């Protein structure tokens with residue numbers, strides 16, 4: 001069984017500031033795998049070990065994303081694809097979901113596509129459902145647990161707003177994974193060494209059958225018009241003084 | 256036909272209307288200028304949510320009725336919505352940024368080939384263009400996002416950012432939509448269990464007692480529970496406390512937890528990390544107690560006390576009536 005895990009590389013911290021002069025984002029240069037995507041990789045590895053399957057990582061982004069793909073290979077994935085080229089850059093979620101879904105079709109015979117529930121930087125969680133729609137497969141979002149059945153179905157437990165839901169889908173399907181699902185494994189030194197020998201293929205838009213109108217900036221319906229720091233909350237704090245009893249008294253009088 | 260209406264998706268959590276949908280009706284009316292506001296309701300015939308929705312003043316309620324909506328998949332909902340969007344061509348379509356909204360909206364977006372902005376904190380119209388304010392990098396950075404050329408302009412909006420205001424509209428017209436329910440044959444919903452949710456009570460609570468790592472002793476937690484019971488409030492926690500099995504993720508406040516909007520919030524032993532404070536921006540009055548006078552939480556507070564959380568709680572329990 002072929003399982004594709006779509007991963008994103010994110011800055012190692014969200015401590016991002018705006019340069020007051022240039023208005024550019026100042027962020028840490030080192031990237032890591034989006035934490036929720038690690039849960040998705042872990043889920044894929046567990047299913048692979050049950051089914052004798054294959055775990056394929058897929059990402060779209062600049063060459064530097066190799067780092068995360070290598071990290072995922074070191075966790076135990078079998079191979080990786082990076083969609084990378086100028087033409088694919090500047091994509092919003094719609095123009096990201098499209099090339100990813102085309103790549104999954106090119107990989108072929110993929111029965112399960114896993115995603116983290118959302119990325120911690122852009123925080124949209126949209127790419128999973130978009131890919132599911134393009135592949136025309138059922139989606140199980142915000143999954144806390146997944147299991148395969150004998151007859152090739154997947155049972156997923158979803159955590160919704162005020163409810164828990166159990167669903168059964170026929171494969172192929174797409175699942176977005178919550179961090180509650182598992183604890184991602186660490187790469188062993190042996191696995192890290194092996195990761196460099198595993199296939200990591202870079203595809204550009206030339207390798208995929210892509211409509212040029214639907215990729216990159218041109219294929220992105222949304223535009224960012226402004227980037228700024230959030231307005232600082234303006235609170236003036238009144239400090240309460242004395243013993244706790246006194247402070248509570250002071251507080252209750254003011255409230 | 257182009258219709259410059261603003262659509263709001265009415266999310267049903269079983270038989271209850273998701274509060275964010277009502278908050279969005281109020282917000283849509285505030286920013287609409289002369290655009291009509293439509294509530295889009297997919298409901299089973301056993302329900303009649305119209306009367307409640309009408310209290311929040313939409314111009315129209317577009318109703319899609321089918322008993323299968325009692326437990327429909329994202330694909331089934333998106334398919335029905337696609338049919339009505341292509342009939343009416345709304346200007347924009349707003350969804351709650353709940354798990355249900357964040358699952359359904361992108362599936363619909365892909366069908367419609369339009370833009371969708373996630374988890375917005377604010378919305379405004381510039382002419383017919385919807386300016387969507389979206390946080391990134393864990394709320395450290397804000398972006399204004401537009402979708403200039405395609406319609407509808409879609410957004411999911413964070414719960415509890417806006418207040419729902421009742422303005423009953425006796426003119427609200429209920430329109431029955433024509434559509435076909437297409438069952439998704441490859442997916443079955445086996446069961447949906449309602450959780451006796453602390454989430455709902457936390458995000459709706461008027462009084463919240465929030466505990467952090469400086470207030471994690473069993474005695475302190477017990478006192479906080481007693482105080483919450485006495486004040487008719489609920490207990491919330493920071494992320495480190497969710498490691499304690501007596502708290503669930505539902506009780507976590509902050510970026511990866513709940514946004515709260517109580518009249519009174521009491522923070523005990525909480526340092527005030529930005530991932531926490533983004534969840535409390537809509538609290539009316541904030542009281543914080545911390546042993547460290549330089550704790551960042553004080554910058555977000557109306558009242559502060561430098562001291563021990565447990566002692567302060569004891570004082571409150573003794574003096575609150």
Ligand SMILES: Cc1cc2nc3c(=O)[nH]c(=O)nc-3n(C[C@H](O)[C@H](O)[C@H](O)COP(=O)(O)OP(=O)(O)OC[C@H]3O[C@@H](n4cnc5c(N)ncnc54)[C@H](O)[C@@H]3O)c2cc1C
Nearest residue numbers: 467468469493494509510511512524525526530545546564
């Ligand atoms: C992607 C991401 C998402 C996150 N999402 C969230 C989120 O949704 N919610 C969240 O809360 N956190 C979140 N965090 C974690 C967040 O960054 C902080 O680590 C967390 O909020 C700190 O919790 P705290 O204030 O309880 O603990 P600490 O930072 O350890 O603070 C404890 C405080 O208690 C004080 N104290 C100690 N003893 C006492 C005493 N006896 N009486 C009074 N005060 C005392 C100390 O002075 C200190 O200020 C997230 C982090 C990341 C990276």
